[in-house]
Amino acid sequence: MDLWSSGEGMPGIILLFVKAYEVFKNPLYRQVAEQYFKNIPVRPVHIDFTLQTGMAGLGELYLEAFRVFENNALKESAAWIAGLFANSFQIIEPGVGHWVVKNTDKITADLFRGNGGIIHFLTRYLFPSLSHPLTSTTKITC
8 A cells, every 4th residue: 555545546646636736726626635645644754765655756746736736834744755865865885875765675776666766856856847757847728
C-alpha cells in the first residue's frame, strides 16, 4: 500500500486533482486534494524514500500543490522532507554516497525506485521552475 493512502497510486490520483483544479478552478478538486493532505502527519517519516511510492513522491506532490494552491504549509511540509533527506544521506567515502530508498540492499539511480527520485525532488525544491516528473511544463487552458 502506498504512503498514507487508501489504495495503490493515491499520490498520483491527488496529483490529478491538483492539476484539475489548476485548469478548471473547480473548488471541489482543491477540497479533495487538501483533505488528503490533512490525513498526513505534519512531520511524516517513512522507510520508503522512493518517488514511486514514498517520501520523494510525497515531496513532489507537496511542491506541485504549493505551486498551484500557494499554501505555505505545503511548502513547509516539502521543506521537512528535504531536511529528512539531507540528514539521512549515507556517506560511503568523501564525495561518494547514497540514500537507502527502501528496505533493500540494491542501490540504484532509478528515477521512480532509486536515488534519482530523491535527487529530482531536492533539485526541484531548490529550483521551483522545474516541473513535476509526471507533468508537462506546457500551460493548459480551457
